[in-house]
């Protein structure tokens with residue numbers, strides 16, 4: 226997508242053809258900085274410290290992390306150690322394991338001498354596939370927005386609420402939740418996005434608002450607790466969120482607070498959609514609440530907040546009393562029964578086992 230008139234993806238190869246470049250998302254929205262990953266440790270740190278984040282981008286970075294590892298040593302032992310290191314970075318987004326398994330699957334049968342080149346080419350394919358998947362989600366989701374628009378008075382705005390950042394910054398390009406929004410905007414449909422700030426790390430306020438702004442998509446940042454009120458007053462036509470892991474039966478794990486939005490949407494008859502790329506489906510799990518590991522991050526993310534001062538300095542301040550315990554659960558699970566539809570690259574699916582299995586039979590078979 227565009228940043229100041231220049232097209233960017235979130236991850237690409239450096240000039241030497243082997244180092245990996247990323248946008249440091251911890252610096253946004255105040256600074257646009259590019260960071261170079263030279264080795265496995267750099268890649269693992271970038272994921273764990275959330276320089277890159279969002280399930281699909283975590284997967285792509287992990288794939289390139291394996292390539293960076295193979296650059297140093299491509300023996301079975303070295304690759305297994307790299308797999309374990311990258312897998313341990315973040316527990317919830319299943320794209321991480323999916324991408325690591327993909328790299329191991331293609332490298333395993335190859336002689337060591339051929340693994341480095343293949344790791345880079347498979348990582349590049351994974352990145353390109355992500356872009357195509359998201360384009361597919363955009364195409365599948367666009368008719369939903371068109372239908373809502375058709376039911377309104379001519380020129381009336383379609384109001385869409387989203388949570389966290391499931392935009393192009395969370396993927397390689399396009400985003401998942403945002404792909405239908407960008408396509409609707411490009412098609413001339415008047416869309417406006419309610420952007421949940423998404424405490425504690427403020428991915429909505431910092432990232433979604435930034436990328437929508439750079440694309441000229443009208444949006445308004447709201448405090449996380451605002452959505453229910455807006456829905457009660459007819460100010461939200463639909464919700465679209467992303468997901469870090471969706472079970473074979475359609476339970477959706479996403480950024481903490483998503484579940485509350487789904488409850489409010491159900492109570493107010495607002496459709497609740499999920500942008501779901503197929504690598505985010507975990508065919509090995511069925512009950513999201515019981516089976517998906519929920520990341521618990523440092524309490525500092527809750528106790529402190531970072532922003533830009535009037536003088537332009539980036540500063541972090543503490544917002545809780547000294548000594549107050551804090552808890553930081555990073556994700557929650559929205560049960561399938563609250564989901565209106567899963568917008569995938571193969572169309573909009575009902576959130577149930579049968580519909581998901583029918584759309585992705587090869588994945589069901591592979592997981593069996």
Ligand code: MRU
Nearest residue numbers: 278279280389391395467468480
């Ligand atoms: O903790 P994060 O910022 O990695 O969480 C990201 C989300 O929850 C996104 O909504 C999800 O990964 C979908 S991204 C297309």
